Amino acid sequence: MNDLRNYSLVTGAYWGFTLTDGALRMLVLLHFHQLGYTPTQIALLFLLYEFFGVITNLIGGWLGSHFGLKSTLFAGLSLQAAALVMLALLDQSWSTAFSVTYVMASQALSGIAKDLTKMSSKSAIKQLVPADAESTLFRWVALLTGSKNALKGAGFFLGGVLLTWLGFRGALLLMAGGLV
DSSP states (O other), rough: HHHHHHHHHHHHHHHHHHHHHHHHHHHHHHHHHHHTTOOHHHHHHTTHHHHHHHHHHHHHHHHHHOOOOHHHHHHHHHHHHHHHHHTTTTTTTHHHHHHHHHHHHHHHHHHHHHHHHHHHHHHHHHHOOOOHHHTHHHHHHHHHHHHHHHHHHHHHHHHHHHHHHHHHHHHHHHHHHHHH
């Protein structure tokens, strides 16, 4: 029963992260489009997100084995909340070049957060399931990872709705609060 509770906590954290991650992509895309940024400038905003995701994947296993999966999961969630708050502090009076650089830095944090959270969640599930219960392991991992695309899509929708209802800053702060 304790394993089911722990699985539920890990899965809930992963799902919460995935929703906010999808929403963040849509918020950034729509908000900066509304501000008149060019397609190239908007594409640049996501460049470091992907780059630092790759870097985090390369060292994530080492981090997990040295600091523990609980630490890397909490670090991922905390970095995502920090990236959301950082974006909420964006000032429209800043120059376009500085704003793009600032958003790229926040997206780098979010990319690190994504892969720390993903690696920690998937690895934690393997530790929760007894070694002789492979079918349970496959079922639990399938539920966790299979839900990712649906939740990311729901996050895209959530981002659009939150931008409409709360504005850019309000949506970001609500999501950061939801993660902590």
